[in-house]
Amino acid sequence: MPVRLWTPAEGANPLRDPRDRRLPRIAGPCSLVMFGVTGDLARKKLMPAVYDLANRGLLPPGFALVGFARRDWVDQDFAAIVHDSVREHARTEFREDTWQELCKGIRFVAGDINDDSAFDQLAQTVMDLDRVRGTRGNHAFYLSIPPKFFAPVVQQLKRSGLSASGDGAWRRVVIEKPFGHDLASARELNETIGEVFPSGSVFRIDHYLGKETVQNLLALRFANTMFEPIWNANYVDHVQITMAEDIGIGGRAGYYDGIGAARDVIQNHLLQLLALTAMEEPLSFRANDVRIEKEKVLAALTLPDDLDMHTSRGQYAAGWQGGEPVIGYLEETGISPTSTTETFAAVRLGVDTRRWAGVPFYLRTGKRLGRRVTELAIVFKRAPHLPFSATDTEELGQNAFVVRIQPDEGVTMRFGSKVPGTQMEVRDVNMDFAYGDSFTESSPEAYERLILDVLLGDPPLFPRHEEVELGWTILDPVIEHWAESGKPEQYESGTWGPRSSHEMIWRDGRSWRRP
Amino acid sequence: MTVRLDDTTAAQVSTAIDQERFRQGSSAVGRVLTLVIVADEATQADAVRSAAEAAREHPSRILVAIPRPGRGPARLDAEVSVGGVDGLGELAELRLRGPLAHHAASVVLPLLVPDAPVVVWWPSRAPDVPSDDPVGRLAQRRITDSGQGPRPLKDLDQRRHGYRAGDTDLAWTRLTPWRALLASALDQPTDPVVSASVSFQRHNPSGVLLAAWLQRGLGVPVDTHTSRGPGITAVTLRTGHGDIVVNRADGRIARMTRPGYPVREAPLKRRSLEALIAEELRRLDPDEVYGETLSELPRVQGFVAAPAPSRGGTFRQPDDDGADGTDLSSGASRRTASAPTTKAPAQKKAAKKTAATTARAKKVAAQPAKKTAATKPSSPRTGARTTSKAPR
Numbered sequence: 001m002p003v004r005l006w007t008p009a010e011g012a013n014p015l016r017d018p019r020d021r022r023l024p025r026i027a028g029p030c031s032l033v034m035f036g037v038t039g040d041l042a043r044k045k046l047m048p049a050v051y052d053l054a055n056r057g058l059l060p061p062g063f064a065l066v067g068f069a070r071r072d073w074v075d076q077d078f079a080a081i082v083h084d085s086v087r088e089h090a091r092t093e094f095r096e097d098t099w100q101e102l103c104k105g106i107r108f109v110a111g112d113i114n115d116d117s118a119f120d121q122l123a124q125t126v127m128d129l130d131r132v133r134g135t136r137g138n139h140a141f142y143l144s145i146p147p148k149f150f151a152p153v154v155q156q157l158k159r160s161g162l163s164a165s166g167d168g169a170w171r172r173v174v175i176e177k178p179f180g181h182d183l184a185s186a187r188e189l190n191e192t193i194g195e196v197f198p199s200g201s202v203f204r205i206d207h208y209l210g211k212e213t214v215q216n217l218l219a220l221r222f223a224n225t226m227f228e229p230i231w232n233a234n235y236v237d238h239v240q241i242t243m244a245e246d247i248g249i250g251g252r253a254g255y256y257d258g259i260g261a262a263r264d265v266i267q268n269h270l271l272q273l274l275a276l277t278a279m280e281e282p283l284s285f286r287a288n289d290v291r292i293e294k295e296k297v298l299a300a301l302t303l304p305d306d307l308d309m310h311t312s313r314g315q316y317a318a319g320w321q322g323g324e325p326v327i328g329y330l331e332e333t334g335i336s337p338t339s340t341t342e343t344f345a346a347v348r349l350g351v352d353t354r355r356w357a358g359v360p361f362y363l364r365t366g367k368r369l370g371r372r373v374t375e376l377a378i379v380f381k382r383a384p385h386l387p388f389s390a391t392d393t394e395e396l397g398q399n400a401f402v403v404r405i406q407p408d409e410g411v412t413m414r415f416g417s418k419v420p421g422t423q424m425e426v427r428d429v430n431m432d433f434a435y436g437d438s439f440t441e442s443s444p445e446a447y448e449r450l451i452l453d454v455l456l457g458d459p460p461l462f463p464r465h466e467e468v469e470l471g472w473t474i475l476d477p478v479i480e481h482w483a484e485s486g487k488p489e490q491y492e493s494g495t496w497g498p499r500s501s502h503e504m505i506w507r508d509g510r511s512w513r514r515p
Numbered sequence: 516m517t518v519r520l521d522d523t524t525a526a527q528v529s530t531a532i533d534q535e536r537f538r539q540g541s542s543a544v545g546r547v548l549t550l551v552i553v554a555d556e557a558t559q560a561d562a563v564r565s566a567a568e569a570a571r572e573h574p575s576r577i578l579v580a581i582p583r584p585g586r587g588p589a590r591l592d593a594e595v596s597v598g599g600v601d602g603l604g605e606l607a608e609l610r611l612r613g614p615l616a617h618h619a620a621s622v623v624l625p626l627l628v629p630d631a632p633v634v635v636w637w638p639s640r641a642p643d644v645p646s647d648d649p650v651g652r653l654a655q656r657r658i659t660d661s662g663q664g665p666r667p668l669k670d671l672d673q674r675r676h677g678y679r680a681g682d683t684d685l686a687w688t689r690l691t692p693w694r695a696l697l698a699s700a701l702d703q704p705t706d707p708v709v710s711a712s713v714s715f716q717r718h719n720p721s722g723v724l725l726a727a728w729l730q731r732g733l734g735v736p737v738d739t740h741t742s743r744g745p746g747i748t749a750v751t752l753r754t755g756h757g758d759i760v761v762n763r764a765d766g767r768i769a770r771m772t773r774p775g776y777p778v779r780e781a782p783l784k785r786r787s788l789e790a791l792i793a794e795e796l797r798r799l800d801p802d803e804v805y806g807e808t809l810s811e812l813p814r815v816q817g818f819v820a821a822p823a824p825s826r827g828g829t830f831r832q833p834d835d836d837g838a839d840g841t842d843l844s845s846g847a848s849r850r851t852a853s854a855p856t857t858k859a860p861a862q863k864k865a866a867k868k869t870a871a872t873t874a875r876a877k878k879v880a881a882q883p884a885k886k887t888a889a890t891k892p893s894s895p896r897t898g899a900r901t902t903s904k905a906p907r
Contacts, residue, residue, distance in 0.1 A: 013698060013701045013702055014701065014708075014732050014733050014734070015694070015697060015698040015701050015729075015732045015733070016698050016701075016702075017732070017804050019803050019804055020804040021798050022688075022691050022694070022794065022798070022802070022804075023691065023694055023695050023698055024695055025699070026695055026696065026698075026699035026702075028699070028702055028703055029703070029776070029779075054782070055782075057692050057695065057696070057781070057782065057783070059781070060699065060779075060781070061696075061769065061771045061779035061780055061781035062771075062776070062777070062779030062780070062781075063781075095782065095784070097767050097768060097782045097784060098782045101768065101780055101781060101782050104780070131777065132777055133777065133779065134776035134777045134779050136703075136776075168704065434574075
């Protein structure tokens with residue numbers, strides 16, 4: 001069962017009964033203003049998620065969706081774009097009624113980010129919505145745009161009065177990673193946004209935290225008795241967190257070059273997964289209590305002394321990927337042939353607490369690896385004594401508890417079992433658990449959950465800037481070290497990363513799981 | 516792949532399921548519950564299809580018990596299919612012939628998934644007290660559907676008498692989107708609601724339940740009106756500063772009006788059976804709010820509750836006027852007001868409230884009969900049918 005990460009404030013609404021778990025929470029009157037509506041994320045994830053929410057009846061009557069972009073469009077043109085994206089990518093069935101209702105609230109404002117008059121027009125549009133659609137001055141601004149535009153947009157929102165909420169109304173801003181490219185820039189970004197929006201109104205999206213399995217990790221750990229007693233250095237040998245993609249950078253050269261795998265993935269997704277794996281039990285699942293525990297873990301992270309020995313980076317070279325020839329990173333359009341941006345990154349981290357003393361956490365991520373998979377593996381120590389002969393247990397590895405986050409959400413346990421037959425022979429077997437089917441409408445997409453939480457004002461699944469800054473504190477020295485050490489190692493596309501990534505873990509007498 | 520087993524036993528069916536599962540190489544699927552469907556041949560196909568859809572969200576073993584009583588000898592015929600194309604887990608259709616028709620539990624029991632929750636669903640006719648039924652006793656969740664029978668309101672009243680923790684009814688499940696919308700309307704700053712009204716199609720059990728739920732939650736009188744439907748068509752929450760009105764005339768789009776807002780619309784579609792079953796399977800603990808809403812029924816305006824345990828209960832709305840020539844307004848008021856005094860033994864909670872609610876029920880019933888927004892032109896035929904539904 002996924003856990004709800006908060007206790008809804010039931011307040012004085014006489015129709016809400018805490019025992020009445022059937023009733024979903026529906027967002028109050030509001031609109032969502034999207035910047036960057038022509039981007040991939042907006043078309044493939046955000047717009048379909050808004051439609052799916054509407055289809056599930058979780059959006060308020062009169063909900064409005066406003067697009068802002070540098071396109072010569074009118075409302076209908078934008079509505080057509082949304083329509084196409086919904087038809088292609090929505091998870092729930094297409095219903096004309098839902099679409100017609102959503103469509104009535106769709107607006108578009110054409111303009112450039114530096115264009116004062118465009119923002120004045122946006123302010124006017126939003127005011128009209130309050131009148132025509134009854135959005136009551138509640139508006140969320142989703143900045144699905146490159147980070148360099150965050151500051152100007154936020155300033156424009158302030159100048160045009162869009163960031164100021166009236167009595168009893170709210171204005172919220174949603175930003176996507178990366179949250180800066182190092183500690184200094186993250187702080188600067190936080191200040192820029194903090195000047196305009198109070199910290200409670202800033203929602204940083206890490207879509208991994210909206211995934212069912214990630215939330216399920218907390219349920220597994222804290223709702224059961226059989227895992228927590230062994231969830232520590234007494235039993236755990238090491239932890240591996242992997243996020244592998246089989247695709248290259250595609251058309252995202254402009255975004256990716258200069259950022260790289262460590263900043264793009266480790267700083268946010270993998271460190272958040274690490275924090276949820278390693279944190280102590282929170283007092284409750286309220287936003288603040290969970291955040292306190294996550295921050296404690298992030299603050300306790302340590303880097304190895306010798307970064308060359310225990311980190312690894314690489315760039316994908318040409319090769320064969322799943323039966324297709326693919327080009328190397330340096331040959332991608334828009335990438336300089338001398339780029340030193342890494343497309344693979346792996347680090348070993350320690351957690352300086354009693355629970356995790358001496359247990360290394362290996363984090364790796366990369367593009368053009370063997371297959372697309374994100375998983376978290378807890379690998380246990382070997383039994384201290386085996387009452388079998390050595391040949392009986394030759395094929396027995398270490399027990400493992402694997403949380404599969406995508407694409408095949410579930411949990412795998414790996415343990416030894418006797419091979420059927422007259423001889424005693426123990427071999428590793430997998431036990432799989434899959435709850436639900438990620439292809440059906442029943443399991444909501446992470447973005448659905450997160451957008452709804454923004455509209456409801458529920459912050460637990462969103463990292464706070466303190467967490468972001470702690471992430472940079474740990475990662476900055478690694479990235480600086482790499483910048484001083486020349487070019488990243490090339491690895492053949494379709495394999496599991498550069499040789500140095502295997503060497504860094506072999507040195508410790510361990511090896512990567514083949515996920 | 517379907518395996519047919521004629522004249523078989525529960526043990527053989529169990530073996531067949533295991534073999535099929537093994538043959539497909541999926542020996543460790545997550546079956547989170549067993550869903551037992553007790554249905555006749557006429558209703559089982561729809562029910563199985565909906566359950567199979569719901570199994571995509573809740574991987575289940577689905578056992579369909581189809582009693583076929585008759586003169587022949589006791590005999591079990593089964594059809595087993597595992598891992599169908601549409602994500603369905605395991606399905607066994609069990610035809611119980613002859614005297615075996617009355618002993619479904621003996622076949623179902625050995626086939627339950629070990630240790631996993633059991634849910635029983637009667638898609639059409641249900642036992643009077645589901646938890647006393649031999650199959651119902653195996654389950655912690657018992658799903659009935661008052662909306663399906665020929666006499667929905669009598670069935671609903673029977674649900675009230677027979678209610679035990681763990682019971683639920685699809686007439687209640689159908690309400691969830693309405694309830695969510697109304698609850699969210701009160702999430703906004705609002706003046707206290709002083710009274711409310713609900714309009715719905717004649718004999719619609721969900722409409723009656725909605726009135727009961729509002730009355731119980733808000734603690735104010737709720738008047739009821741008959742409309743042409745489909746289903747529930749309008750709800751009004753009256754506050755000191757104007758009314759919050761949700762109108763759904765076409766069964767698809769809700770139009771919400773409230774002071775200070777423009778008219779706003781939201782899709783509020785009547786839901787499919789599989790969506791209802793999927794919702795039911797999401798939570799398996801007792802639905803206390805449903806239980807308390809049921810015990811509010813006798814105080815709903817126009818609902819004529821029968822004393823336990825007779826199979827009675829009907830609905831006579833104040834605006835159901837004239838057709839059969841009786842003074843319905845006084846008739847309704849007499850019956851409604853007397854309802855709380857005829858306490859069913861099961862109704863301990865209701866008993867506590869008697870004094871206050873009797874007074875309230877009297878006040879409600881004493882309202883002028885024709886104060887109605889949607890008066891249904893009643894035909895003599897309808898009138899006659901209504902009369903025939905009076906408690907015997």
